[in-house]
Amino acid sequence: MEKRLCEAAIEGNLISFRNLLQEDALLLDRFIIGCYPETPLHIVSMLGHIDIVEEILARKPELTKQLNIQKMSPLHLATAKGYPNIVKKLVEVNPDMCLVCDQDGRSPLYIAATEGHTIILKELFQARPRAAWFLMDGGETILHACVRSNHFQAMKFLVQEKVADHEFVNSKNCDGNTVLHLAVADKQIEAVNFLIANTTVEINSLNSDGFTALDLLSERNVKDKEMADSIRSIGGVNARNTPLSMHELRAIRTKILTSPSSNQIHPLNTGKKKKGGRKFGRRHEDWLEEIRSSLMVVASLLATMAFQAGTNPPGGHYSVAHKWTTIEAKVFYVDFDGHHVGCCYCYGNHISRGDSTSHPGPSSRLNAYQCRRDWIRGLVGPDAAAAS
Numbered sequence: 001m002e003k004r005l006c007e008a009a010i011e012g013n014l015i016s017f018r019n020l021l022q023e024d025a026l027l028l029d030r031f032i033i034g035c036y037p038e039t040p041l042h043i044v045s046m047l048g049h050i051d052i053v054e055e056i057l058a059r060k061p062e063l064t065k066q067l068n069i070q071k072m073s074p075l076h077l078a079t080a081k082g083y084p085n086i087v088k089k090l091v092e093v094n095p096d097m098c099l100v101c102d103q104d105g106r107s108p109l110y111i112a113a114t115e116g117h118t119i120i121l122k123e124l125f126q127a128r129p130r131a132a133w134f135l136m137d138g139g140e141t142i143l144h145a146c147v148r149s150n151h152f153q154a155m156k157f158l159v160q161e162k163v164a165d166h167e168f169v170n171s172k173n174c175d176g177n178t179v180l181h182l183a184v185a186d187k188q189i190e191a192v193n194f195l196i197a198n199t200t201v202e203i204n205s206l207n208s209d210g211f212t213a214l215d216l217l218s219e220r221n222v223k224d225k226e227m228a229d230s231i232r233s234i235g236g237v238n239a240r241n242t243p244l245s246m247h248e249l250r251a252i253r254t255k256i257l258t259s260p261s262s263n264q265i266h267p268l269n270t271g272k273k274k275k276g277g278r279k280f281g282r283r284h285e286d287w288l289e290e291i292r293s294s295l296m297v298v299a300s301l302l303a304t305m306a307f308q309a310g311t312n313p314p315g316g317h318y319s320v321a322h323k324w325t326t327i328e329a330k331v332f333y334v335d336f337d338g339h340h341v342g343c344c345y346c347y348g349n350h351i352s353r354g355d356s357t358s359h360p361g362p363s364s365r366l367n368a369y370q371c372r373r374d375w376i377r378g379l380v381g382p383d384a385a386a387a388s
Helices: 001-011 016-023 026-035 040-047 050-059 059-065 074-079 084-093 095-098 108-115 118-128 129-133 142-148 153-159 179-185 189-198 222-233 246-260 284-311 368-380 382-387
Strands: 330-336 340-347 352-355
Touching: 001 016, 001 026, 001 040, 016 026, 016 050, 026 095, 040 050, 040 059, 040 074, 040 382, 050 084, 050 222, 059 084, 074 084, 074 108, 084 095, 084 118, 084 352, 095 108, 095 118, 095 129, 108 118, 108 153, 118 129, 118 153, 142 153, 142 179, 179 189, 179 246, 179 382, 189 222
Parallel strands: none
Antiparallel strands: 330 340, 340 352
């Protein structure tokens, strides 16, 4: 009997469907308590037989809650196929089904956005507006779904309905991409200009690969150049020109200080690449780690060179050795008549007499004490020397 009822639903034969229900009044109840892959309401909602939909809703409205093997309700199926009249009937009976997600994490609003059914999207949004704020699998919002499926009108409706507040419009998916990243990557110039002009989307937001929206443009064609000019006109820059925020600076400082290798010098990684190849684009954190390592190497080399220059100056130390003693002073002295007599070599506390260069003779026999007195006399005069 259940099979015959499903066949009548597939054919859209309302008379046959009613006759079967008259033969067995509990036929629809068995679909509620039994284990069936889908109910007759799933079938007629997917095929668009609105007369049988109305018949089932009048007899068993509880069937709107039933899910098929993909965890989809009749509302999911009617939304996906784009039947606004059936969607309206189902929402009137059970509007809470707008909040139910299937096994892929998709709500009826998400399906309407991805399929571009703007009329159905409006109907569902009016029934349960909060369903628009649900995050789907992968961390995507309904705005991501609109842009990814290239349905600009659906996104425009949601933005105009004040769904896209600052936090929501800047939400990132699992790849760190905002809705602007997706619009730029897919070259949707109309969506890009609309987001820039009508939302508070952050122009220089970085994704997981460290790229801003402007970095995703090659600017090799007219469309890319036009989008790039629009982004730059409101302050858009490339990632390499983006200043770090205080939050990012604190995060980087904490990472460096807490790193187990923070006291070691690591040269840049010059090892072989993995067989699987490298991902396109470096992570922002890897770039900072390499820069930090390079700066530490350079700082160590500069410190070593400075120390070497201080301990071994160019030309070496100036010293004159005399019998294992460094000469501290060499003093020439004269006699009372102004004639040059000789010189004294001062080694620390000892003063020795050198050989006379002008008048050898008795003056060369002066001892160290006499040398000191003559030296003082020659500098300050006889009276001061006698006093010493």
